[in-house]
Amino acid sequence: MNNNMQLTDQDIMNDLLTMEKQIASAYNTGITEASCQNLRKTLTDNLLDTQQLQYTIFDTMKRNGWYQTKDAQTEDVNNAKSKFTNIKNQL
Secondary structure, three states: OOOOOOOOHHHHHHHHHHHHHHHHHHHHHHHHHOOOHHHHHHHHHHHHHHHHHHHHHHHHHHHOOOOOOOOOOHHHHHHHHHHHHHHHHHO
16 A cells, blocks of 8 residues: 555645534534533634634635635625525514
8 A cells, every 4th residue: 555645735724624614513513402501602612713713724725726716796695695684584
């Protein structure tokens, strides 16, 4: 077996991004299932830290051309805001 394969910086960043997304998902599940306010606060704080780290990784990847995105059109953003405001108001 050849163990000389080297991961590129892009491979490592992609792995980190995937891992942070999974961690955020796990914290989110924990928050919704926790009944203890202190635990919920701790998990929420950790989720916010994880989201910030995820964004830092994403932004680094984007700046290096490793994660392609396109800007949303203003009309699309406004439509999404309106849609989710309506859903929220129905709840």
